[in-house]
Amino acid sequence: xxxxxxxxxxxxxxxxxxxxxxxxxxxxxxxxxxxxxxxxxxxxxxxxxxxxxxxxxxxxxxxxxxxxxxxxxxxxxxxxxxxxxxxxxxxxxxxxxxxxxxxxxxxxxxxxxxxxxxxxxxxxxx
Amino acid sequence: xxxxxxxxxxxxxxxxxxxxxxxxxxxxxxxxxxxxxxxxxxxxxxxxxxxxxxxxxxxxxxxxxxxxxxxxxxxxxxxxxxxxxxxxxxxxxxxxxxxxxxxxxxxxxxxxxxxxxxxxxxxxxxxxxxxxxxxxxxxxxxxxxxxxxxxxxxxxxxxxxxxxxxxxxxxxxxxxxxxxxxxxxxxxxxxxxxxxxxxxxxxxxxxxxxxxxxxxxxxxxxxxxxxxxxxxxxxxxxxxxxxxxxxxxxxxxxxxxxxxxxxxxxxxxxxxxxxxxxxxxxxxxxxxxxxxxxxxxxxxxxxxxxxxxxxxxxxxxxxxxxxxxxxxxxx
Numbered sequence: 535x536x537x538x539x540x541x542x543x544x545x546x547x548x549x550x551x552x553x554x555x556x557x558x559x560x561x562x563x564x565x566x567x568x569x570x571x572x573x574x575x576x577x578x579x580x581x582x583x584x585x586x587x588x589x590x591x592x593x594x595x596x597x598x599x600x601x602x603x604x605x606x607x608x609x610x611x612x613x614x615x616x617x618x619x620x621x622x623x624x625x626x627x628x629x630x631x632x633x634x635x636x637x638x639x640x641x642x643x644x645x646x647x648x649x650x651x652x653x654x655x656x657x658x659x660x
Numbered sequence: 661x662x663x664x665x666x667x668x669x670x671x672x673x674x675x676x677x678x679x680x681x682x683x684x685x686x687x688x689x690x691x692x693x694x695x696x697x698x699x700x701x702x703x704x705x706x707x708x709x710x711x712x713x714x715x716x717x718x719x720x721x722x723x724x725x726x727x728x729x730x731x732x733x734x735x736x737x738x739x740x741x742x743x744x745x746x747x748x749x750x751x752x753x754x755x756x757x758x759x760x761x762x763x764x765x766x767x768x769x770x771x772x773x774x775x776x777x778x779x780x781x782x783x784x785x786x787x788x789x790x791x792x793x794x795x796x797x798x799x800x801x802x803x804x805x806x807x808x809x810x811x812x813x814x815x816x817x818x819x820x821x822x823x824x825x826x827x828x829x830x831x832x833x834x835x836x837x838x839x840x841x842x843x844x845x846x847x848x849x850x851x852x853x854x855x856x857x858x859x860x861x862x863x864x865x866x867x868x869x870x871x872x873x874x875x876x877x878x879x880x881x882x883x884x885x886x887x888x889x890x891x892x893x894x895x896x897x898x899x900x901x902x903x904x905x906x907x908x909x910x911x912x913x914x915x916x917x918x919x920x921x922x923x924x925x926x927x928x929x930x931x932x933x934x935x936x937x938x939x940x941x942x943x944x945x946x947x948x949x950x951x952x953x954x955x956x957x958x959x960x961x962x963x964x965x966x967x968x969x970x971x972x973x974x975x976x977x978x979x980x981x982x983x984x985x986x987x988x989x990x991x
Binding site: 588591644646647 | 806810812820827887890891894
């Protein structure tokens with residue numbers, strides 16, 4: 535009986551270690567290339583329009599997480615090879631030409647995201 | 661265990677129908693417009709019919725169940741909720757029942773111990789599970805007002821804001837979603853865990869639970885997992901609320917599963933045990949005042965009794981009575 539408990543304990547420890555390893559993302563760390571400041575191509579969005587309409591919140595949440603961990607190294611590469619800094623300012627760089635860009639849909643759908651708790655809303659800019 | 665798996669299979673088949681219909685045959689109009697309208701029509705008509713049927717039954721006596729001191733002499737304390745004396749007190753008691761499941765709070769559980777000794781103890785789990793389930797469903801339902809109104813009422817906005825209080829994920833996580841799933845799990849497990857409960861549970865007990873579970877899961881996966889186009893959905897729902905027959909835009913089949921299962925629930929509602937939603941207001945053991953000593957209750961279908969009073973008798977036989985020497989009241 536003692537032997538079995540030890541075995542179960544070892545398995546749990548191994549699983550915890552594996553979980554910790556995966557959670558830190560140590561195995562996926564790639565040598566981050568030097569941040570060459572590729573200027574964003576402002577004619578096409580990072581994903582197709584249909585995808586962005588339904589999934590933009592997920593992209594923004596991912597970006598927020600990566601930017602918080604990797605800071606200025608947080609870049610995303612689109613399938614066609616363009617590079618974008620993961621930053622809300624990258625989005626607003628193009629999308630602030632219409633200051634109601636976020637709000638027209640969010641108001642219609644009665645969605646109140648918490649982006650502007652910290653970030654300055656385009657509507658609040660002079 | 662057929663009676664558990666059959667409803668599960670039925671819900672699975674029901675959720676496949678709109679998926680196949682919309683994804684492969686483009687029947688968005690059928691599942692997005694026609695079926696929801698039919699379902700609401702059947703729901704309203706069925707609900708009204710059931711209520712009319714119950715309301716038209718006479719309730720000749722007050723058969724209030726009481727568990728407290730009824731209204732009596734001034735110096736005896738009257739328990740207004742346990743033994744209501746007026747209509748308002750009875751109404752308050754019904755509302756306490758509806759909103760807080762007051763009598764379920766008194767639920768007890770009997771256990772046979774060695775001895776043999778029978779022990780009773782308070783059992784609040786069903787009360788808690790039921791309360792969590794019903795309140796979550798109510799709040800989730802109210803939250804859906806954002807699809808039917810341009811600007812939902814302030815109460816609904818407050819509920820919505822409280823519900824996403826934790827701000828866990830980016831389409832904000834609603835705590836009622838988690839609570840309703842936990843409550844459904846408990847309510848199903850409660851019927852499966854105990855042998856007595858397994859025996860008395862029927863297919864019709866499991867089916868609504870699985871159906872509501874399916875609706876909740878489809879709704880949650882639209883919000884948290886596979887994102888759908890909310891704008892097209894809102895446009896469709898606003899159209900439905902305005903009784904318009906415009907074709908829906910391109911919406912993910914997942915939404916149609918959610919809508920179709922909700923339509924099935926609406927149709928199923930008036931013909932099933934789910935009618936307890938309306939029936940609880942009509943239960944004569946709860947909604948009547950315990951005033952049988954104060955007020956005379958006459959059974960409305962009793963035949964009119966022809967009484968013959970003594971004065972009438974005397975009027976008929978006065979002369980004969982006088983002749984026989986019997987005393988009369990009037991001369």
